Amino acid sequence: MSSLLPNGAEVMSYSDAAQKSDIIIIAIHREHYDFLTELTEVLNGKILVDVSNNLKINHLISEEVNYYITPSSINKKRINTNLIVLTQVLICGNDSKAKQRVMDVVRSLGLTPLDKGSLVAANEIENYPLQLFPMWKFPFYLSAVLCVFFFFYCVIREVIYPYVHEKRDRTFRLPISIPNRVFPIAALTLLALVYLPGVIAAILQLYRGTKYRRFPDWLDHWMLCRKQLGLIALGFAFLHVLYTLVIPIRYYVRWTLNNRTVTQAITKKENPFSTTTSWLSDSYVALGMLGFFLFVLLGITSLPSVSNTVNWREFRFVQSKLGYLTLILCTAHTLVYGGKRFLNPSNLVWYLPSAYVIALIIPCTVLVIKFILILPCIDKTLMRIRQGWERNPKYSESALNGKTDI
Amino acid sequence: MSSLLPNGAEVMSYSDAAQKSDIIIIAIHREHYDFLTELTEVLNGKILVDVSNNLKINHLISEEVNYYITPSSINKKRINTNLIVLTQVLICGNDSKAKQRVMDVVRSLGLTPLDKGSLVAANEIENYPLQLFPMWKFPFYLSAVLCVFFFFYCVIREVIYPYVHEKRDRTFRLPISIPNRVFPIAALTLLALVYLPGVIAAILQLYRGTKYRRFPDWLDHWMLCRKQLGLIALGFAFLHVLYTLVIPIRYYVRWTLNNRTVTQAITKKENPFSTTTSWLSDSYVALGMLGFFLFVLLGITSLPSVSNTVNWREFRFVQSKLGYLTLILCTAHTLVYGGKRFLNPSNLVWYLPSAYVIALIIPCTVLVIKFILILPCIDKTLMRIRQGWERNPKYSESALNGKTDI
Amino acid sequence: MSSLLPNGAEVMSYSDAAQKSDIIIIAIHREHYDFLTELTEVLNGKILVDVSNNLKINHLISEEVNYYITPSSINKKRINTNLIVLTQVLICGNDSKAKQRVMDVVRSLGLTPLDKGSLVAANEIENYPLQLFPMWKFPFYLSAVLCVFFFFYCVIREVIYPYVHEKRDRTFRLPISIPNRVFPIAALTLLALVYLPGVIAAILQLYRGTKYRRFPDWLDHWMLCRKQLGLIALGFAFLHVLYTLVIPIRYYVRWTLNNRTVTQAITKKENPFSTTTSWLSDSYVALGMLGFFLFVLLGITSLPSVSNTVNWREFRFVQSKLGYLTLILCTAHTLVYGGKRFLNPSNLVWYLPSAYVIALIIPCTVLVIKFILILPCIDKTLMRIRQGWERNPKYSESALNGKTDI
Known part of the structure; x- marks a missing residue:
């Protein structure tokens, strides 16, 4: 029997081991937690580390565990850990001394313990590893739709x-020329x-005359994923720069210049x-x-470690x-790229304007409204x-009663 | 009255709420803190979280507060928080248990609490968000002066x-050619x-024969903003690379090559x-x-999260x-760019040498002195x-008496 | 005597100062620690901060100190600090209250204290600053060997x-053309x-039919330095991009095109x-x-601050x-670069194929094996x-007895 085990390991009954x-x-899997109920007496006062991971998002385990491990003396010392990115271990627990000892054990294993507060937070941590980039979903689908639309738009025209x-x-033109039209349009949009x-929120506040009414949900969600939108835009801008710098080494461009x-x-x-x-041209x-240079700067300041070292005034200055x-x-x-050709009817193909003309609609709108908003009287x-x-104030009172009219 | 409030909120007197x-x-604004004095008895033993932000840099509030909230039992538990970058909350407090509870509350709101020590540190934290890139001021103005000077220098010549x-x-030549002379000069300088x-400090130490005398203030300040100088230099180098890679797609360059x-x-x-x-040329x-590649490496290792993962020997190796x-x-x-033309008198325009010749003065000086400093005998x-x-030693003694001679 | 000292400093005997x-x-240097033995009584209950740094890697000091400072009451409060990257101070100690006080002192000096656990960890921390990029050694030498080999290979052929x-x-061709063959080969390899x-590990597990037997040491070490290998590959890819984008401004290229x-x-x-x-070509x-764009994304997500903000599912998704x-x-x-010329015998020079053909061997092998491994039956x-x-199971039992057959 002992030959099955590495040196130093011992096999004994649950209660002996716990004692x-x-x-x-x-x-072990949480399905087999029942045996813990028999050990409640022995476990009294011990530090219990639960390393099981949640496998389904809404499988609210902490309540189960409260059921199995009833004595508060044990529950108080239960510590929940969760292995993240191979080297970080998130630790939750109510008893700070017990937590300290577990953190020392984690450190001695060469891992970095991260104190994530009391057991209240354990449930959140357990669900944490199961979502795949939740904040990136909307920006990702939006940019995919933009890319596909403008790709086919350009294919039709060109x-x-x-x-x-x-x-x-x-x-x-499919492998480089057309992507190099789609990327800058996606980046700018x-x-x-x-x-x-931000501009819509300002208009809403001006219209309502108060800041005490909640924004509609879609606006809240949109504001929360602005960073992700900006980073995807930076990705497209980076691709646009690469695709542009590569122009003079393309066979098609060399052939055209040589021929001319x-x-x-x-x-x-x-x-x-x-x-x-x-x-x-210049x-x-x-x-x-x-x-692009400023865009890269914005991207660097949005790195967590950089944005943590700047204060909010600096962050607002950079990001706004x-x-x-x-x-x-x-x-x-x-606009200057369009130059003299801009809005020239000879550029229409099957009544379709150049793609970059469409790309200019949203940015120009945002800039015009922003310019109006910073006029002294409105600002x-x-x-x-x-x-x-x-x-x-009366208006806002009725709003707090739940009568929103937007 | 209750219709004004969201569900679950209650309205009551100060003392009832505190109890x-x-x-x-x-x-609330700190001007209205007076009411706290009446509540001292009720507040006894409670955790008091002060979320007000300082609005003027030298408005030393902690002393005021000491005046208003006299009982030490309260003061001991006063905790100062400060919202940074929207997700991080800096927390100061003397009572670690009270701090722990507040950190749990902060976590449950989805924010990250950061323990910033006892109340002594609160004052510093309160002033923290009010300075705009203080370490960047000198490097920024210096590089602005450099850019403007070399821009006009090149405009005169070209x-x-x-x-x-x-x-x-x-x-x-104004939009690209001349900036692409200014950027590399600014980067190199x-x-x-x-x-x-660092070289001046070494010479000072050699001249004084001791390390126990303070450097002049300007040298101290200069040494503290070396990282910022380096990062601005990297920005200019990045622009220089972009402006150089774009050369072959410029109309002027294509026209010249075609014409030739x-x-x-x-x-x-x-x-x-x-x-x-x-x-x-190659x-x-x-x-x-x-x-440029090494420069980018230097920039990446100066990111806070990267420099935190290397030890000081690695950091010194990379940065030095x-x-x-x-x-x-x-x-x-x-130097090789100048090539054969370097210091050729035919390059003088109105007795002005090429801009890059001027740009070489400081780097060559630094490299020559550094080369002398690492000669075995001096090193x-x-x-x-x-x-x-x-x-x-006697000499240094008089210096400690305040008689500096530099 | 007092003129030697800055204002506010006092000179007194060891025991007076300690009291x-x-x-x-x-x-002070650890060679002079003897005097502490005389002070054991005075030091009783005080917080002792040891700021000395270890100078040789295997100079196990903590044991010495246990010898000198015998009373457990002192030893319990000994705190070991270690200055890292100029602003971070790692702190070890068993007494959390004492540690808290020292962390406040460190903060008041403008530095960031980092709690690194109890004294058990002190020894590890002391040795920490003495190794120079230990995980980078193997990837660095491997890439140096690759570069030198392919450089001479290309020099012979071209x-x-x-x-x-x-x-x-x-x-x-030496300054740019040949490096621009070596860099992409090194990056891809x-x-x-x-x-x-990872592929070898999967084959081993399939062959052994169990995951409970340890991998050979060389495989373990290799798996641990994959991140470093990837980052060096990214560096070569970055250089390849720079060296490629610069092609049209090279004299040789311009001369060739002009001549043609x-x-x-x-x-x-x-x-x-x-x-x-x-x-x-396109x-x-x-x-x-x-x-290259995806490669840069991989590099950014491997930054410590970014990889800390993603959960393990996201990290695995990105990295795998x-x-x-x-x-x-x-x-x-x-492969497409090779195009029609690929494996064409006319490309052989002294029976040597083009360098990029050799570079394709390892990546193609990895991709083919990976493709086989994800076939449903094997997966x-x-x-x-x-x-x-x-x-x-029997087979694995004998392995645990130490009879490995690989």
Whole structure:
């Protein structure tokens, strides 16, 4: 029998084992917890560590355990742990001395214990590892829909239209050219959607004349996932930068440039330098690069370890002031990119405007409304509302009774 | 009356409310704290949470509070919290049990409590959110001055000079070409300024023959903001990389290359391949890329969460050894970029040398002095001084009397 | 005498000093600890802070100290601190009240105290700052060997061979072209080596029919440094991206393109557009960029502060699912890069195939084995083994007796 076990391990009955140790680690499935009821007397005063993990989200175990382990003396010392990311162990418990001893044991195993408060928090921790990026769901689906829509929009304009009208095969635009239209559009739209809910909230507060009424649920949820929207937008911006920098090493681009030069040399045509074109081209590239630089800065400050080291004034400064500056630069980048062609009817293909024209709608709307909101007269009213002033206290009273009208 | 309140809320007198609860959260302006004096008896032994935020930096509130809340039994349990970055709550308090309970409450609200020690620290925490990047001020203004100076320096050489002498419009250089001269210069100068104070400190210690005398204040302050200087330098290096990679898609560059090729094709001139030019061009590009790569590494290790996981030997290795290697690579990149043209008098414009020649002064100085300092004989003396040895103990004695001579 | 000291400092005998203070900080070398034995009576009940740092790794000091400071009342309150990264102070101690007081002192000095448990942990902490990146050693040497090998391999094929056969000087390929072959090969190989141990472990478990036998030591060590291997691979991928994006501004590339265009213009040869070439060229570039994007995502999630905010399911999803997707994209990038030339015998130089063909061996092997392992029948068996099922319990019994046969 003993040959089954590693050196130093002993096999004994439940009660003997419980009697012999101070710290008891329970590592069996919760279906088999019944035997604990028989041991209540022996367990009295011992530290009980429950390392079982919850497998279904709504399987509220802590109540069960309260049922099985009745004596409060034991329950008081029950400690719930949960292995996270291989090296961190979250620990809950009501008795701080017992917790201290368990944390020492965890440390001696080379792991980092993290005190997560009393047993009240244990239930939350147990459910914690079972959700997969819950805050990322809405931003992820939204950006997937945006990408698919604009991809097919561009395919219609740039691949199907030339094929139908001129029988030209333009499918070679699929791997890089068309994604490089979709990525900046998705980035700009998502970035604008980060700042849209704040603007809507301000309008709602101005309209209601009070800050004491709750926002609708969709607005609350939208405001909570702004960081995720912004990070996905940064991802698209990064891809746009990569796809743009790679342009001059593409076969198609090299062939086009080479062909144009050869034709020019053979026909001996002149190609005068245009200072305006140079200004326009350099300006939109420079605006884009500065916008991307600020965007990367925003992304870095949203890293948990960085945002923990800045205070709220700094955080608000970076996320609000720098964020709006990024939005302004990226919108200007798109506007100057359009340049003279912008809204030119000759750009319409099957009555469809260029994709970047559509991409400009939301950012421009956000910027215009924001510009109106920071006009001194409106900004003053908004500030007063946010400091607690109410235009119509009676109105807000009825709202607290649950009569919302939006 | 009750219709004004959300479900579950009750309205009662101060003393009733205080008597009924264990934890009392005070969320009113500090001007109205007077009523607390009347409640001292009821508050005895309760946990008092003060969530008010300081609004002026030098408004030393803790003393006021000591005045209002006299009984030590209350004061002992007063806990100061401060909401940071929306999810972290800094908590100060002398009574650890009371603190534990408040931390549980904070956790149940979905926030992360951070134990910041006893009430002594409360005052510091209250002033914390009111400063905007205090350590970044000097590096920010310095880099702004550097950028403006070198921008106008390059404008004089590359836009005004050709206009005055040849009536040529070169303003198209403003959006990209000239910034792409300013950014690398600012990056290299700021990077050198990160290592200059360490070199000055070593010279001071060698000159004084002791490490027991304080450095002048400006040197202390400079040494404290080296990380910020380095990160701003990294920002400029990142912009320089972006502005450089974008070169081949610029209209001006494409036009120039196209024009040159067409002329060559028409005149049928030969353009022999020069191995030396290829070596020089590739070397300075490779040096720059390796330098940028190490620079990014330095930036990543200066992230709080990364620098917390390395030990001080690793941190010193990365920040000192890798840092100097980065400085050497970036200086070499600039030197090889200059190549044969370097210090060529034909490059002088209105007696002004190229901007990058000026940019090389500080980094080369730092590297030469550092090279002298690590010569065995000097390094040995410096090591002994840093381990506590003094060349002239009497001299240091007079210094401790306050007679500094620098 | 007093002129030697800063204001507020006092000089007194050991016992007087010990008697006068509650917290005693010992900042002398451990060779001089003898005097503490004389003070045992005075030190009784005081908090003793030992700030000395260990200088040799196996200099087990805590035992010495137990010898010198015999009374348990003192020893109980001894607190060991260790300065890390200039702002964090690790603190060990058995008495939590004493620890609390020392943490307050540390905080008042502007440093962040980190509670590292009881004195048992002190020894580990003292040795902590003396190792230089211990987990990085194997990945670092492995990647150095890979780089040197592939560098000389490419030099033989691309510099020495043309020189020997055609007397052509191709040394200008050394600074950028050849490194840009070595970096992607190193990146892809190291990325594959991140996933190889997991595949080997699965095969071992399937062969043994149990998860209860330990893996060989080399496999254990390999699995522990997968993160480091992956980060070094990311570094090489980053360099590959930089070295690739820089291609169009290289003198050699510009000269080649210019020369080709001039020749074409003079001879008036046509250069028809090939849709297939465009597809192949754009596809491998797009695959590479998407692979690099996912690789950067993997790198960001491995930052300590980010990986702490995701739960284990999210971490496993990112590191396993996204990791394999990255490996697939990067392998496909290399395969499509080879394109039609792949395994073409005309590419052999002195019987040596192109370097990227060798680079594909490990990633393709890993992907093929992984593909076999996730076939439903094999995956089911593996899952059962990992949940504790054993094919041959007797076999595993003998193994526990120490008779391993691998």
